[in-house]
Amino acid sequence: MSGPNQFWIRVVLVLIAIIGIVLLGRAMMLPDSWGQYGYYRGGFIDQEAHKDMKYGTNESCKECHIEVLELKEHSSHKRLACEACHAPVAEHIKANKKFADMPTKKGERQISLCLNCHQKAVGRPEKFPMIDHKTHLSEQNVKLTHTCDQCHTVHAPLENINHVKKQRSLKEVLNEK
Numbered sequence: 029m030s031g032p033n034q035f036w037i038r039v040v041l042v043l044i045a046i047i048g049i050v051l052l053g054r055a056m057m058l059p060d061s062w063g064q065y066g067y068y069r070g071g072f073i074d075q076e077a078h079k080d081m082k083y084g085t086n087e088s089c090k091e092c093h094i095e096v097l098e099l100k101e102h103s104s105h106k107r108l109a110c111e112a113c114h115a116p117v118a119e120h121i122k123a124n125k126k127f128a129d130m131p132t133k134k135g136e137r138q139i140s141l142c143l144n145c146h147q148k149a150v151g152r153p154e155k156f157p158m159i160d161h162k163t164h165l166s167e168q169n170v171k172l173t174h175t176c177d178q179c180h181t182v183h184a185p186l187e188n189i190n191h192v193k194k195q196r197s198l199k200e201v202l203n204e205k
Protein backbone atom coordinates (compact mmCIF):
# COMPACT_ATOMS: atom_id res chain seq x y z
CA MET A 29 0.00 0.00 0.00
CA SER A 30 1.22 3.43 -0.85
CA GLY A 31 1.36 6.49 1.37
CA PRO A 32 -1.94 8.39 0.71
CA ASN A 33 -4.15 5.23 1.15
CA GLN A 34 -2.48 4.38 4.45
CA PHE A 35 -3.15 7.93 5.62
CA TRP A 36 -6.90 7.70 4.93
CA ILE A 37 -7.17 4.28 6.63
CA ARG A 38 -5.61 5.83 9.76
CA VAL A 39 -8.03 8.74 9.66
CA VAL A 40 -10.99 6.36 9.37
CA LEU A 41 -9.68 4.17 12.24
CA VAL A 42 -9.22 7.21 14.48
CA LEU A 43 -12.75 8.39 13.63
CA ILE A 44 -14.20 4.94 14.40
CA ALA A 45 -12.31 4.93 17.72
CA ILE A 46 -13.67 8.40 18.64
CA ILE A 47 -17.26 7.42 17.74
CA GLY A 48 -16.81 4.18 19.75
CA ILE A 49 -15.58 6.05 22.84
CA VAL A 50 -18.42 8.57 22.59
CA LEU A 51 -21.07 5.82 22.26
CA LEU A 52 -19.56 3.79 25.11
CA GLY A 53 -19.25 6.86 27.35
CA ARG A 54 -22.84 7.87 26.57
CA ALA A 55 -24.09 4.37 27.43
CA MET A 56 -22.13 4.40 30.71
CA MET A 57 -23.10 7.91 31.81
CA LEU A 58 -26.77 8.25 30.83
CA PRO A 59 -29.08 7.44 33.73
CA ASP A 60 -31.52 4.54 33.19
CA SER A 61 -34.54 6.80 33.28
CA TRP A 62 -33.29 9.03 30.44
CA GLY A 63 -35.82 9.07 27.62
CA GLN A 64 -38.64 7.73 29.78
CA TYR A 65 -40.49 10.97 29.04
CA GLY A 66 -38.72 12.10 25.86
CA TYR A 67 -35.61 14.18 26.52
CA TYR A 68 -36.18 14.14 30.27
CA ARG A 69 -34.71 12.15 33.12
CA GLY A 70 -37.66 10.25 34.64
CA GLY A 71 -35.86 9.74 37.97
CA PHE A 72 -35.78 13.52 38.50
CA ILE A 73 -39.46 13.53 39.52
CA ASP A 74 -38.85 11.03 42.30
CA GLN A 75 -35.74 12.92 43.41
CA GLU A 76 -37.66 16.21 43.67
CA ALA A 77 -40.55 14.53 45.49
CA HIS A 78 -38.17 13.26 48.15
CA LYS A 79 -36.57 16.62 48.90
CA ASP A 80 -37.03 17.76 52.50
CA MET A 81 -40.20 19.78 53.00
CA LYS A 82 -39.63 23.51 53.48
CA TYR A 83 -43.08 25.08 53.64
CA GLY A 84 -45.78 23.26 55.58
CA THR A 85 -48.86 25.52 55.11
CA ASN A 86 -50.90 26.79 58.09
CA GLU A 87 -51.80 23.18 58.87
CA SER A 88 -48.20 22.65 60.07
CA CYS A 89 -48.54 25.27 62.84
CA LYS A 90 -51.82 23.92 64.16
CA GLU A 91 -50.42 21.37 66.59
CA CYS A 92 -48.43 23.94 68.58
CA HIS A 93 -50.07 27.32 67.91
CA ILE A 94 -53.80 26.56 67.77
CA GLU A 95 -54.66 29.81 69.63
CA VAL A 96 -53.01 31.94 66.94
CA LEU A 97 -54.71 29.94 64.19
CA GLU A 98 -58.11 30.36 65.79
CA LEU A 99 -57.61 34.07 66.37
CA LYS A 100 -56.58 34.57 62.74
CA GLU A 101 -59.33 32.31 61.38
CA HIS A 102 -62.00 34.75 62.59
CA SER A 103 -60.27 37.91 61.42
CA SER A 104 -59.73 39.83 58.20
CA HIS A 105 -56.32 38.13 57.98
CA LYS A 106 -57.90 34.68 57.70
CA ARG A 107 -56.66 34.07 54.16
CA LEU A 108 -53.01 34.88 54.86
CA ALA A 109 -50.34 32.21 55.16
CA CYS A 110 -48.46 32.15 58.47
CA GLU A 111 -45.24 31.46 56.63
CA ALA A 112 -45.68 34.54 54.43
CA CYS A 113 -45.16 36.82 57.44
CA HIS A 114 -42.82 34.52 59.34
CA ALA A 115 -40.54 31.97 57.61
CA PRO A 116 -40.76 28.42 56.26
CA VAL A 117 -41.58 25.92 59.00
CA ALA A 118 -38.39 23.99 58.17
CA GLU A 119 -36.36 26.86 59.65
CA HIS A 120 -38.17 26.49 62.99
CA ILE A 121 -39.12 22.82 63.47
CA LYS A 122 -37.12 19.63 63.01
CA ALA A 123 -38.38 16.19 64.03
CA ASN A 124 -41.45 17.85 65.55
CA LYS A 125 -39.32 20.03 67.90
CA LYS A 126 -38.45 23.70 67.86
CA PHE A 127 -34.74 24.02 67.02
CA ALA A 128 -34.58 27.69 66.02
CA ASP A 129 -36.57 30.85 66.64
CA MET A 130 -39.18 31.73 64.09
CA PRO A 131 -38.58 35.31 62.93
CA THR A 132 -41.18 37.67 64.38
CA LYS A 133 -41.10 41.01 62.67
CA LYS A 134 -40.59 43.83 65.16
CA GLY A 135 -39.90 47.55 64.77
CA GLU A 136 -39.10 48.82 61.29
CA ARG A 137 -39.22 45.37 59.74
CA GLN A 138 -42.79 45.01 60.90
CA ILE A 139 -43.78 48.40 59.53
CA SER A 140 -42.41 47.48 56.12
CA LEU A 141 -44.03 44.02 56.25
CA CYS A 142 -47.47 45.55 56.79
CA LEU A 143 -46.93 48.36 54.30
CA ASN A 144 -45.88 45.85 51.63
CA CYS A 145 -49.54 44.93 51.39
CA HIS A 146 -51.33 47.98 52.79
CA GLN A 147 -49.49 51.08 51.56
CA LYS A 148 -51.73 53.03 49.22
CA ALA A 149 -50.55 52.49 45.66
CA VAL A 150 -51.91 52.99 42.16
CA GLY A 151 -53.03 49.74 40.60
CA ARG A 152 -54.12 48.04 43.80
CA PRO A 153 -57.79 46.98 43.92
CA GLU A 154 -59.80 49.95 45.19
CA LYS A 155 -61.68 47.86 47.73
CA PHE A 156 -58.50 46.61 49.37
CA PRO A 157 -57.90 48.33 52.74
CA MET A 158 -55.06 50.73 52.02
CA ILE A 159 -53.53 53.49 54.09
CA ASP A 160 -50.98 56.17 53.49
CA HIS A 161 -48.39 55.55 56.22
CA LYS A 162 -47.78 59.22 57.12
CA THR A 163 -51.42 60.28 56.95
CA HIS A 164 -52.58 57.22 58.89
CA LEU A 165 -50.25 57.80 61.81
CA SER A 166 -50.71 61.56 61.92
CA GLU A 167 -54.50 61.05 61.98
CA GLN A 168 -53.94 58.92 65.08
CA ASN A 169 -51.68 61.63 66.56
CA VAL A 170 -48.66 59.36 66.89
CA LYS A 171 -45.10 59.44 65.55
CA LEU A 172 -44.10 57.61 62.34
CA THR A 173 -41.95 55.26 64.40
CA HIS A 174 -45.05 53.77 66.03
CA THR A 175 -45.22 50.13 65.00
CA CYS A 176 -48.49 48.76 63.65
CA ASP A 177 -48.88 46.27 66.50
CA GLN A 178 -49.07 49.11 69.03
CA CYS A 179 -52.68 49.47 67.88
CA HIS A 180 -53.46 46.45 65.68
CA THR A 181 -53.16 42.87 66.88
CA VAL A 182 -51.18 41.41 63.98
CA HIS A 183 -53.13 38.15 63.75
CA ALA A 184 -56.55 39.82 63.96
CA PRO A 185 -55.83 43.41 62.98
CA LEU A 186 -59.14 45.05 63.85
CA GLU A 187 -60.00 43.02 66.93
CA ASN A 188 -58.99 45.41 69.69
CA ILE A 189 -59.94 48.47 67.63
CA ASN A 190 -63.49 47.20 67.13
CA HIS A 191 -63.58 46.29 70.79
CA VAL A 192 -62.62 49.83 71.80
CA LYS A 193 -65.19 51.30 69.41
CA LYS A 194 -67.92 49.30 71.16
CA GLN A 195 -67.00 50.69 74.57
CA ARG A 196 -69.06 53.63 75.64
CA SER A 197 -67.22 56.41 77.40
CA LEU A 198 -68.01 57.25 81.02
CA LYS A 199 -69.57 60.50 79.80
CA GLU A 200 -71.90 58.60 77.46
CA VAL A 201 -72.94 56.24 80.24
CA LEU A 202 -73.61 59.11 82.66
CA ASN A 203 -75.59 61.03 80.03
CA GLU A 204 -77.95 58.09 79.61
CA LYS A 205 -78.99 58.25 83.20
Ligand code: HEC
Pocket residue numbers: 086089093096097100105108109110111112113114132133134138177182183
Ligand atom coordinates in the same frame (compact mmCIF):
# COMPACT_ATOMS: atom_id res chain seq x y z
C1 HEC B 1 -49.71 39.58 58.71
C2 HEC B 1 -48.52 38.89 59.08
C3 HEC B 1 -48.61 37.70 60.01
C4 HEC B 1 -49.30 36.53 59.79
C5 HEC B 1 -50.14 36.15 58.58
C6 HEC B 1 -49.01 35.68 60.92
N1 HEC B 1 -48.20 36.33 61.80
FE1 HEC B 1 -47.54 35.61 63.60
N2 HEC B 1 -46.69 37.43 64.02
C7 HEC B 1 -46.57 38.47 63.14
C8 HEC B 1 -45.82 39.55 63.75
C9 HEC B 1 -45.50 40.88 63.10
C10 HEC B 1 -45.48 39.10 65.06
C11 HEC B 1 -44.66 39.83 66.12
C12 HEC B 1 -45.26 41.07 66.65
C13 HEC B 1 -46.31 40.90 67.66
O1 HEC B 1 -46.32 39.90 68.43
O2 HEC B 1 -47.14 41.81 67.81
C14 HEC B 1 -46.03 37.75 65.19
C15 HEC B 1 -45.91 36.96 66.32
C16 HEC B 1 -46.23 35.60 66.38
C17 HEC B 1 -45.98 34.73 67.51
C18 HEC B 1 -45.31 35.11 68.81
C19 HEC B 1 -46.11 35.78 69.85
C20 HEC B 1 -47.60 35.87 69.67
O3 HEC B 1 -48.07 36.95 69.29
O4 HEC B 1 -48.33 34.90 69.89
C21 HEC B 1 -46.44 33.47 67.17
C22 HEC B 1 -46.39 32.22 67.99
C23 HEC B 1 -46.98 33.58 65.80
N3 HEC B 1 -46.85 34.88 65.36
C24 HEC B 1 -47.53 32.53 65.09
C25 HEC B 1 -48.24 32.67 63.91
C26 HEC B 1 -49.03 31.61 63.29
C27 HEC B 1 -49.15 30.19 63.80
C28 HEC B 1 -49.62 32.15 62.19
C29 HEC B 1 -50.64 31.51 61.25
C30 HEC B 1 -51.85 31.00 61.88
C31 HEC B 1 -49.17 33.54 62.09
N4 HEC B 1 -48.35 33.81 63.16
C32 HEC B 1 -49.52 34.41 61.06
C33 HEC B 1 -47.12 38.54 61.86
C34 HEC B 1 -47.92 37.57 61.29
Ligand code: HEC
Pocket residue numbers: 084085086088089090091092093110111114115116117120121124125126128129130131132
Ligand atom coordinates in the same frame (compact mmCIF):
# COMPACT_ATOMS: atom_id res chain seq x y z
C1 HEC C 1 -43.80 21.13 67.22
C2 HEC C 1 -44.31 22.38 67.73
C3 HEC C 1 -44.27 23.61 66.86
C4 HEC C 1 -44.70 23.77 65.55
C5 HEC C 1 -45.24 22.71 64.60
C6 HEC C 1 -44.57 25.18 65.25
N1 HEC C 1 -44.05 25.86 66.34
FE1 HEC C 1 -43.74 27.83 66.53
N2 HEC C 1 -43.01 27.59 68.43
C7 HEC C 1 -42.92 26.38 69.09
C8 HEC C 1 -42.34 26.60 70.43
C9 HEC C 1 -42.08 25.53 71.47
C10 HEC C 1 -42.09 27.99 70.52
C11 HEC C 1 -41.49 28.75 71.71
C12 HEC C 1 -42.44 28.84 72.85
C13 HEC C 1 -43.59 29.73 72.59
O1 HEC C 1 -43.35 30.92 72.39
O2 HEC C 1 -44.74 29.26 72.59
C14 HEC C 1 -42.52 28.58 69.25
C15 HEC C 1 -42.43 29.93 68.97
C16 HEC C 1 -42.88 30.52 67.78
C17 HEC C 1 -42.80 31.92 67.48
C18 HEC C 1 -42.22 33.02 68.38
C19 HEC C 1 -40.75 33.19 68.15
C20 HEC C 1 -39.93 32.04 68.68
O3 HEC C 1 -39.38 31.29 67.82
O4 HEC C 1 -39.86 31.85 69.90
C21 HEC C 1 -43.35 32.09 66.23
C22 HEC C 1 -43.48 33.39 65.47
C23 HEC C 1 -43.77 30.79 65.76
N3 HEC C 1 -43.47 29.86 66.71
C24 HEC C 1 -44.40 30.58 64.54
C25 HEC C 1 -44.70 29.31 64.03
C26 HEC C 1 -45.33 29.09 62.73
C27 HEC C 1 -45.72 30.20 61.78
C28 HEC C 1 -45.47 27.74 62.58
C29 HEC C 1 -46.03 27.00 61.37
C30 HEC C 1 -45.45 27.35 60.09
C31 HEC C 1 -44.96 27.12 63.79
N4 HEC C 1 -44.49 28.10 64.64
C32 HEC C 1 -44.93 25.76 64.03
C33 HEC C 1 -43.34 25.16 68.61
C34 HEC C 1 -43.85 24.93 67.34
Ligand code: HEC
Pocket residue numbers: 104105107108112113138141142143144145146155156157176177180182185186
Ligand atom coordinates in the same frame (compact mmCIF):
# COMPACT_ATOMS: atom_id res chain seq x y z
C1 HEC D 1 -49.52 39.42 52.52
C2 HEC D 1 -50.30 40.63 52.58
C3 HEC D 1 -50.64 41.22 53.94
C4 HEC D 1 -49.77 41.56 54.94
C5 HEC D 1 -48.27 41.35 55.00
C6 HEC D 1 -50.55 42.21 55.95
N1 HEC D 1 -51.87 42.24 55.58
FE1 HEC D 1 -53.38 43.15 56.57
N2 HEC D 1 -54.72 42.40 55.23
C7 HEC D 1 -54.39 41.65 54.12
C8 HEC D 1 -55.62 41.17 53.50
C9 HEC D 1 -55.69 40.30 52.25
C10 HEC D 1 -56.68 41.68 54.26
C11 HEC D 1 -58.17 41.47 54.03
C12 HEC D 1 -58.63 42.47 53.02
C13 HEC D 1 -60.09 42.34 52.68
O1 HEC D 1 -60.86 41.88 53.52
O2 HEC D 1 -60.43 42.73 51.56
C14 HEC D 1 -56.08 42.46 55.34
C15 HEC D 1 -56.81 43.18 56.30
C16 HEC D 1 -56.22 44.04 57.23
C17 HEC D 1 -56.93 44.98 58.07
C18 HEC D 1 -58.45 45.15 58.14
C19 HEC D 1 -58.89 46.22 57.24
C20 HEC D 1 -60.39 46.28 57.09
O3 HEC D 1 -60.86 47.39 56.87
O4 HEC D 1 -61.05 45.24 57.17
C21 HEC D 1 -56.00 45.64 58.84
C22 HEC D 1 -56.27 46.73 59.86
C23 HEC D 1 -54.71 45.09 58.49
N3 HEC D 1 -54.88 44.15 57.50
C24 HEC D 1 -53.53 45.46 59.10
C25 HEC D 1 -52.32 44.82 58.89
C26 HEC D 1 -51.14 44.96 59.71
C27 HEC D 1 -51.06 45.84 60.93
C28 HEC D 1 -50.17 44.19 59.16
C29 HEC D 1 -48.77 43.94 59.65
C30 HEC D 1 -48.66 43.23 60.91
C31 HEC D 1 -50.72 43.56 57.98
N4 HEC D 1 -52.04 43.94 57.87
C32 HEC D 1 -50.03 42.74 57.12
C33 HEC D 1 -53.14 41.40 53.66
C34 HEC D 1 -51.97 41.62 54.35
Ligand code: HEC
Pocket residue numbers: 139142143146157158159161164165168170174175176177178179180189
Ligand atom coordinates in the same frame (compact mmCIF):
# COMPACT_ATOMS: atom_id res chain seq x y z
C1 HEC E 1 -51.96 54.70 66.93
C2 HEC E 1 -52.74 53.58 66.50
C3 HEC E 1 -52.49 52.98 65.13
C4 HEC E 1 -51.30 52.63 64.57
C5 HEC E 1 -49.90 52.78 65.14
C6 HEC E 1 -51.62 52.04 63.29
N1 HEC E 1 -52.98 52.04 63.07
FE1 HEC E 1 -53.96 51.28 61.48
N2 HEC E 1 -55.75 51.87 62.25
C7 HEC E 1 -55.91 52.42 63.51
C8 HEC E 1 -57.33 52.67 63.74
C9 HEC E 1 -57.95 53.27 64.98
C10 HEC E 1 -58.00 52.21 62.57
C11 HEC E 1 -59.48 52.23 62.31
C12 HEC E 1 -59.83 53.49 61.67
C13 HEC E 1 -61.30 53.60 61.42
O1 HEC E 1 -62.02 52.61 61.48
O2 HEC E 1 -61.72 54.72 61.14
C14 HEC E 1 -56.98 51.71 61.67
C15 HEC E 1 -57.23 51.17 60.42
C16 HEC E 1 -56.26 50.58 59.59
C17 HEC E 1 -56.53 49.96 58.32
C18 HEC E 1 -57.87 49.84 57.65
C19 HEC E 1 -58.08 51.03 56.78
C20 HEC E 1 -59.33 50.90 55.94
O3 HEC E 1 -59.54 51.81 55.15
O4 HEC E 1 -60.11 49.95 56.08
C21 HEC E 1 -55.35 49.48 57.84
C22 HEC E 1 -55.10 48.74 56.55
C23 HEC E 1 -54.34 49.83 58.82
N3 HEC E 1 -54.93 50.49 59.85
C24 HEC E 1 -53.01 49.51 58.68
C25 HEC E 1 -52.01 49.93 59.56
C26 HEC E 1 -50.61 49.69 59.35
C27 HEC E 1 -50.03 48.93 58.18
C28 HEC E 1 -49.94 50.25 60.40
C29 HEC E 1 -48.45 50.28 60.62
C30 HEC E 1 -47.69 51.03 59.61
C31 HEC E 1 -50.94 50.86 61.25
N4 HEC E 1 -52.18 50.66 60.71
C32 HEC E 1 -50.66 51.53 62.43
C33 HEC E 1 -54.92 52.74 64.40
C34 HEC E 1 -53.55 52.59 64.20
